Amino acid sequence: MVVAVRCPEERCQKYQLVEDANRGQVVVCLICKASIRVPAAGASPPPPAIPKAIPIPPNLPRAKPL
């Protein structure tokens, strides 16, 4: 399982996924290299909403080219 953390760097603030095994540890932001503390299990705030890929309904009519 993975947990989402947000980079604390003001200019970054990007969400990243880290392994559950990294809970309670500090990871490095992949974008700005800042240190991100991963909340320990049980002490985490509600996970941020991560946009998921929206499945395309199979019966959707296809747009026809002009």
Ligand SMILES: [Zn+2]
């Ligand atoms: Zn960052």
